[in-house]
Amino acid sequence: MKFVKHQNSDESLDLVCRMCPMHLLEPGDKLKCMKKGQVLEVLTDYDGALEDIPDWCKKCGHEFIGVEEEDDCYKFYIKKKRDEA
Amino acid sequence: MSGVNGAYLDNASATPVRKQVLDAMLPYFREHFANPSNVYDIGSKMKQVVEEQRGKVAHLLNAKSEEIIFTSSGAEANNMAIKGVTFARQKKGNHLIVSSIEHHSVLNSARFLERLDYEVTFLPVDEYGRIDPARLSKAIRPETILVSIMHANNEIGTIQPIPELAAICKESGIIFHTDGVASVGNTRVDVAELGVDLLSLSGPALGAPKGIGALYFRKGTRLMPLIHGGIQENGRRAGTENIPGIVGLGKAAEIVSQELPETQNHCRKLRDRLVAGILGRVEKVTYTGHPQRRLPGHASFCFEAIEGEALVFMLAQAGIYTNTGSACASKALKTSPVLGAIGIRADLAQGSTVFTLNSHTTEEEIDYVLDKLPPMVDRLRALSPIWGKEIPEYQEDVCT
Numbered sequence: 001m002k003f004v005k006h007q008n009s010d011e012s013l014d015l016v017c018r019m020c021p022m023h024l025l026e027p028g029d030k031l032k033c034m035k036k037g038q039v040l041e042v043l044t045d046y047d048g049a050l051e052d053i054p055d056w057c058k059k060c061g062h063e064f065i066g067v068e069e070e071d072d073c074y075k076f077y078i079k080k081k082r083d084e085a
Numbered sequence: 086m087s088g089v090n091g092a093y094l095d096n097a098s099a100t101p102v103r104k105q106v107l108d109a110m111l112p113y114f115r116e117h118f119a120n121p122s123n124v125y126d127i128g129s130k131m132k133q134v135v136e137e138q139r140g141k142v143a144h145l146l147n148a149k150s151e152e153i154i155f156t157s158s159g160a161e162a163n164n165m166a167i168k169g170v171t172f173a174r175q176k177k178g179n180h181l182i183v184s185s186i187e188h189h190s191v192l193n194s195a196r197f198l199e200r201l202d203y204e205v206t207f208l209p210v211d212e213y214g215r216i217d218p219a220r221l222s223k224a225i226r227p228e229t230i231l232v233s234i235m236h237a238n239n240e241i242g243t244i245q246p247i248p249e250l251a252a253i254c255k256e257s258g259i260i261f262h263t264d265g266v267a268s269v270g271n272t273r274v275d276v277a278e279l280g281v282d283l284l285s286l287s288g289p290a291l292g293a294p295k296g297i298g299a300l301y302f303r304k305g306t307r308l309m310p311l312i313h314g315g316i317q318e319n320g321r322r323a324g325t326e327n328i329p330g331i332v333g334l335g336k337a338a339e340i341v342s343q344e345l346p347e348t349q350n351h352c353r354k355l356r357d358r359l360v361a362g363i364l365g366r367v368e369k370v371t372y373t374g375h376p377q378r379r380l381p382g383h384a385s386f387c388f389e390a391i392e393g394e395a396l397v398f399m400l401a402q403a404g405i406y407t408n409t410g411s412a413c414a415s416k417a418l419k420t421s422p423v424l425g426a427i428g429i430r431a432d433l434a435q436g437s438t439v440f441t442l443n444s445h446t447t448e449e450e451i452d453y454v455l456d457k458l459p460p461m462v463d464r465l466r467a468l469s470p471i472w473g474k475e476i477p478e479y480q481e482d483v484c485t
Contacts, residue, residue, distance in 0.1 A: 015320075017173045017309045022320035072176050 004066035009041035042076040091404025092450035097441035103292035109336040113329040138335025145338040159266035159287030160190035162300035167194035172309035178228035213375035214243035235264040240410040241374030242383030251280035293337035297330030348444040352382030362455035382442035390472035391436040410439040
């Protein structure tokens with residue numbers, strides 16, 4: 001797992017309290033509206049995301065930048081690498 | 086109901102589904118039946134229909150589409166707001182504030198949380214049922230995470246100073262919820278003007294069917310779901326959508342958005358006629374709630390030396406449908422907590438009768454009530470053992 005600190009992002013999605021598979025569905029929709037090279041921040045308190053989000057990025061062709069652990073959630077950073085998400 | 090043989094003045098309890106609403110709903114029982122979660126065309130069409138209705142409800146409240154969650158009722162929306170916010174913010178604090186005159190779906194949600202070791206302050210109200218903003222400020226603690234104060238009270242019609250109360254909470258970083266079940270459809274409700282983070286509403290109050298409601302939540306407000314399962318309502322409320330109900334609520338919201346100013350004027354005019362008529366023709370009667378800052382179609386009274394339930398039954402025999410105001414109090418034979426909170430004597434509170442009007446209420450219905458009611462009050466008082474006697478002060482259990 002790649003950990004990061006103070007990563008900048010262009011957009012943010014707060015999915016805290018939302019259950020699986022919202023941590024994969026909503027980033028997919030959000031990335032569709034973003035430009036190639038932009039970074040999406042995803043906030044979630046779902047532990048399964050630690051495994052799911054890096055895997056999902058690989059499958060969809062996006063770059064998983066890393067994760068930062070906060071008091072009440074994880075912050076995942078994804079760079080959009082391709083237009084059709 | 087209209088005409089001179091009856092009057093339906095219990096619109097806060099139930100309203101008939103509007104014809105346009107029913108017409109809009111009917112195709113969604115048989116012709117358009119697909120599940121919105123399905124990916125094929127008739128499923129995605131249903132998803133689109135749900136989103137269109139979400140937009141209509143959002144428009145009524147001046148909210149964004151994505152800020153609306155469909156629920157099964159106003160009670161569920163209140164539960165979702167109180168428990169959902171509390172659970173989502175449990176690391177921030179363990180204290181909630183609600184008014185002492187909330188609907189039971191708020192009061193009992195708060196009491197449920199007390200059992201889970203959260204602390205709840207039940208804020209008192211003045212003689213009109215209004216919360217003093219200064220009192221709210223004093224009740225706030227560093228560990229307060231949520232305040233819930235209803236927009237308008239169903240039993241006494243009083244409208245709260247929500248913008249002031251919400252602003253106090255915003256300053257302290259506290260989430261503010263208001264129960265709009267009694268107000269949405271009866272008075273102007275604009276979530277931006279009110280400054281609230283969450284607002285509950287009920288479909289039947291707008292002329293939609295029973296079994297549908299909604300919760301507005303300001304974008305960014307974290308909510309722990311109460312019903313876990315699928316991804317419906319963006320993962321905030323599981324369960325296959327009640328499409329006919331959602332279509333009904335969307336249509337009703339659309340109609341209310343267009344007709345509200347006219348409805349308010351109509352109801353206010355007839356309500357004032359009813360109030361003036363009752364106060365002018367019946368002695369020893371108290372008009373409860375705030376005289377001006379109240380719902381336009383709401384009139385509530387306490388008739389001295391009368392059992393409100395007896396009067397409601399007697400009126401019903403003449404085709405006049407009203408309410409005592411508190412089903413809990415009526416059925417448990419206790420004093421209404423709302424009337425107790427505004428300082429109404431326990432014996433006087435027994436004579437509570439509530440009239441709620443809507444856009445279909447007619448002048449003839451009001452005049453019919455004014456003709457029938459005074460002799461009924463006289464008759465009940467003639468049978469009353471306490472009529473004309475001085476009642477000593479006593480403390481009765483208030484229904485909580």
